[in-house]
Amino acid sequence: MDLQGMSLVLYIYTLENGQIKVEKVFISETGLTVAVISERGVIVM
Amino acid sequence: MVLILVIGDLHIPSRSPSLPAKFKKLLVPGKIQQTICTGNITDRETYDFLRSVSPDIHIVKGDFDDVSPSGLPTSKIITHGPLKVGVIHGHTLVPSVDPEALLIAAREMGVDVFVWGGTHRFEALELEGRFFINPGSATGAIAPGYWQEGYSVPVWPWLIVGRNLCRALC
Numbered sequence: 133m134d135l136q137g138m139s140l141v142l143y144i145y146t147l148e149n150g151q152i153k154v155e156k157v158f159i160s161e162t163g164l165t166v167a168v169i170s171e172r173g174v175i176v177m
Numbered sequence: 178m179v180l181i182l183v184i185g186d187l188h189i190p191s192r193s194p195s196l197p198a199k200f201k202k203l204l205v206p207g208k209i210q211q212t213i214c215t216g217n218i219t220d221r222e223t224y225d226f227l228r229s230v231s232p233d234i235h236i237v238k239g240d241f242d243d244v245s246p247s248g249l250p251t252s253k254i255i256t257h258g259p260l261k262v263g264v265i266h267g268h269t270l271v272p273s274v275d276p277e278a279l280l281i282a283a284r285e286m287g288v289d290v291f292v293w294g295g296t297h298r299f300e301a302l303e304l305e306g307r308f309f310i311n312p313g314s315a316t317g318a319i320a321p322g323y324w325q326e327g328y329s330v331p332v333w334p335w336l337i338v339g340r341n342l343c344r345a346l347c
Contacts (some may be wrong), residue, residue, distance in 0.1 A: 135289065136289075138258055138339065139341065142337075144335075145203075146331075147196070147317070147332075152200075
């Protein structure tokens with residue numbers, strides 16, 4: 133994936149049972165790097 | 178560095194009474210630089226609220242957007258530096274969850290990042306060097322016909338675009 137020097141970071145906020153869960157997907161400049169921060173441990177990719 | 182709220186398929190008030198209160202509290206004016214919406218807000222009041230939070234708002238027309246602001250485009254391309262972000266609602270994709278259909282649409286638009294909705298389920302994937310994001314439903318509105326369980330949970334994806342983000346955020 134050529135992001136032309138740009139970076140993307142995607143945070144996913146999910147509302148489940150009244151609680152906000154946060155997951156993070158980081159997409160680097162050189163390719164897709166997935167890093168997940170999740171209380172549920174769910175991998176989104 | 179740009180903070181972008183990516184939402185879609187709100188279906189207010191037909192399938193959900195309002196934006197989730199816990200999420201709505203996060204919408205502080207001046208904090209969000211841009212909002213991208215894949216459509217189906219369906220009410221003017223919510224549209225006006227989102228616009229008040231972030232004047233730089235990009236919305237495409239969903240298949241239930243008959244009461245939203247008229248003249249919504251069916252697709253949009255937004256640029257962030259060299260990056261092109263394409264947005265459609267997704268009801269015109271057939272089938273809407275097919276990777277090949279996503280790729281064809283992204284190629285036709287010539288975009289690096291492709292945002293689509295319609296299915297009410299969050300997805301993020303990379304295909305052939307392009308990044309695809311489906312924000313799901315911001316209200317958790319039901320999506321009859323798409324998923325066996327027949328419901329979804331509210332999802333609010335936030336996208337940050339910039340250079341050297343890893344130093345600050347990794």
